[in-house]
Amino acid sequence: MLWTGIQRLFTILAVLWGAATLTFVALKLIPGDPVSILSGGANVVDDAFRAQLTHEFGLDQPLWLQYLHYLGHALIGNFGQSYQYREPVIAVIFSALKQTLVLAVGALVLALALAVLNALATAGRWRYLRTFFTGLELCLLSTPVYWLGIILLSLFSFKMHWFPVMGNEGWQSLVLPIITLSLPLAAILSQILRDGLEEALSQPFALTVRTRGAGETRLRLRHGLRHATLAASTLTGTMLANVLSGSILTETVFGRAGIGKITLQAIASRDMPLVLGIVMLSALLFVIINLVVDAAYLLIDPRLRKRSS
Amino acid sequence: MSSNPLLVRTHPPVSRRGGNPWLLPKTLIPAAFVLLLIVTVIAPQWFTPLKPDDMDMDAVLSAPTLRHLFGTDSLGRDVFSRVIYGSALSLSIGLGATLIACVGGMALGLLSALAPRALRRVLVRLLDILLAFPELLLALLVIAVLGRGPTNTLIAVGLAGIASYARLLRSQVLQVKLSGYVEHSVALGESPLRIIFRHILPNTLRPLLILATLGIGQSVLTASSLSFLGLGVVPPTAEWGALLADGRDYLDVAPWISLLPATVVALSVIALTLLGRRLQTILAKGA
Numbered sequence: 001m002l003w004t005g006i007q008r009l010f011t012i013l014a015v016l017w018g019a020a021t022l023t024f025v026a027l028k029l030i031p032g033d034p035v036s037i038l039s040g041g042a043n044v045v046d047d048a049f050r051a052q053l054t055h056e057f058g059l060d061q062p063l064w065l066q067y068l069h070y071l072g073h074a075l076i077g078n079f080g081q082s083y084q085y086r087e088p089v090i091a092v093i094f095s096a097l098k099q100t101l102v103l104a105v106g107a108l109v110l111a112l113a114l115a116v117l118n119a120l121a122t123a124g125r126w127r128y129l130r131t132f133f134t135g136l137e138l139c140l141l142s143t144p145v146y147w148l149g150i151i152l153l154s155l156f157s158f159k160m161h162w163f164p165v166m167g168n169e170g171w172q173s174l175v176l177p178i179i180t181l182s183l184p185l186a187a188i189l190s191q192i193l194r195d196g197l198e199e200a201l202s203q204p205f206a207l208t209v210r211t212r213g214a215g216e217t218r219l220r221l222r223h224g225l226r227h228a229t230l231a232a233s234t235l236t237g238t239m240l241a242n243v244l245s246g247s248i249l250t251e252t253v254f255g256r257a258g259i260g261k262i263t264l265q266a267i268a269s270r271d272m273p274l275v276l277g278i279v280m281l282s283a284l285l286f287v288i289i290n291l292v293v294d295a296a297y298l299l300i301d302p303r304l305r306k307r308s309s
Numbered sequence: 310m311s312s313n314p315l316l317v318r319t320h321p322p323v324s325r326r327g328g329n330p331w332l333l334p335k336t337l338i339p340a341a342f343v344l345l346l347i348v349t350v351i352a353p354q355w356f357t358p359l360k361p362d363d364m365d366m367d368a369v370l371s372a373p374t375l376r377h378l379f380g381t382d383s384l385g386r387d388v389f390s391r392v393i394y395g396s397a398l399s400l401s402i403g404l405g406a407t408l409i410a411c412v413g414g415m416a417l418g419l420l421s422a423l424a425p426r427a428l429r430r431v432l433v434r435l436l437d438i439l440l441a442f443p444e445l446l447l448a449l450l451v452i453a454v455l456g457r458g459p460t461n462t463l464i465a466v467g468l469a470g471i472a473s474y475a476r477l478l479r480s481q482v483l484q485v486k487l488s489g490y491v492e493h494s495v496a497l498g499e500s501p502l503r504i505i506f507r508h509i510l511p512n513t514l515r516p517l518l519i520l521a522t523l524g525i526g527q528s529v530l531t532a533s534s535l536s537f538l539g540l541g542v543v544p545p546t547a548e549w550g551a552l553l554a555d556g557r558d559y560l561d562v563a564p565w566i567s568l569l570p571a572t573v574v575a576l577s578v579i580a581l582t583l584l585g586r587r588l589q590t591i592l593a594k595g596a
């Protein structure tokens with residue numbers, strides 16, 4: 001148990017370290033004068049000022065020292081100042097994170113609800129409905145997120161005026177973005193859950209439950225679903241990718257503030273400390289989601305608990 | 310680890326109806342659409358008499374009509390012809406990016422499966438780290454380094470996709486490595502390079518081909534997303550994502566500028582994906 005914990009910790013650190021190193025390499029690969037890039041494209045004309053900046057950013061030190069310096073600061077959560085916002089990167093990210101979290105969590109919950117309903121209803125029965133839903137899922141999976149967003153926006157905001165066109169105010173402004181973000185997620189989840197459920201329902205224990213006189217609904221809810229959720233284990237990476245890149249696109253379509261917006265601004269203006277911060281955030285999210293999912297398994301599947309102790 | 314949700318996961322299908330699986334409607338319809346797309350790349354002038362950059366000042370922001378099938382944009386340019394002429398750039402970015410991802414993934418996959426132990430470990434870790442990031446974010450990072458533009462978009466989308474191909478190839482190579490014929494050729498004393506290129510690589514190509522077919526659609530999607538975000542191909546170039554970005558400011562007065570091109574992108578990606586899945590099913594049956 002302890003050994004597993006240490007291994008887990010090591011993996012987490014490796015991912016975070018890798019993310020930081022990747023960004024460092026990217027930063028060094030950027031063509032052009034590092035001083036003018038680091039100072040946010042400011043016109044550094046004066047030689048004395050240039051020397052001062054070079055010294056300030058530590059660019060006169062050997063590369064390995066710069067790297068260690070950078071890692072050390074990243075370790076304590078100091079990613080420097082954002083050039084655009086003139087604020088510590090952590091502060092910028094935190095203020096944006098709230099909006100995105102609300103959106104992402106809302107979308108996840110909705111997606112989960114839709115997927116569970118869909119899978120419960122169509123797994124292994126009602127052939128035509130099942131075919132319809134599998135087709136719909138496939139379409140949603142290959143549909144651009146922005147297309148969904150634009151359709152919802154022009155239909156419900158511009159035509160019907162049910163929801164505000166853009167912005168972050170009130171719950172009304174959240175409805176369309178959450179739906180946009182959740183539909184592709186629901187599609188993936190439905191596929192996985194349905195596959196898992198169909199697999200579970202074909203197993204001997206399902207027959208046992210049926211012979212004990214349990215109804216179809218009870219069998220699916222009480223016994224099948226638990227097995228089906230285990231099948232979703234392979235999906236954490238895909239889910240994160242969907243949520244993160246999905247919220248970048250969704251926020252752009254609906255003009256919402258959040259991580260997506262600052263990511264785009266940071267990349268468009270090459271605000272490298274902020275880019276680094278966002279990369280680290282993404283790595284951290286990946287790690288956290290994985291941990292949460294692993295913990296959830298122990299809750300769902302008693303067999304795993306026994307094996308580890 | 311994430312698995313590609315676009316891949317068919319269910320057991321190999323039992324052929325219910327006999328007959329050629331290539332001639333079923335569910336193969337033919339997406340194939341026909343993809344063929345249509347290819348024709349728009351080769352001969353866009355067959356589809357529209359208008360040029361994508363011609364401005365018609367009498368019909369600015371005009372709604373779809375017979376003359377302007379998809380309406381016109383804020384400069385009076387015909388949206389339909391911009392979509393048709395844009396398909397060349399969008400599809401070649403998708404294709405080129407997939408090629409980069411495939412070749413890079415092949416090299417990385419082979420190395421991470423067959424290289425000396427130390428290098429192998431480093432590469433597997435590297436793949437793990439890369440797979441922790443969404444492809445769009447990786448592509449955005451590359452754009453941050455290289456800057457915008459069609460070529461950079463292609464490179465960015467390609468590089469971002471390498472890890473998933475590498476992982477697939479690695480697992481395939483590890484499987485093939487254990488097979489009898491590889492053991493046989495090792496025993497016969499064939500050179501390692503010959504074994505890799507004559508025996509291992511050809512046997513990993515089938516799943517790679519399937520993933521690549523699905524990958525083209527996904528690359529088109531990612532590239533158009535980059536342009537939509539304003540960080541890929543920049544207007545006034547006629548490219549699908551750039552067209553959408555162009556129309557975003559006119560959603561209230563002229564929704565067709567974004568909506569219709571976006572629908573074309575959606576249909577193309579769906580067609581490519583369906584075709585990829587059909588290919589997967591058919592090839593799996595042949596095995």
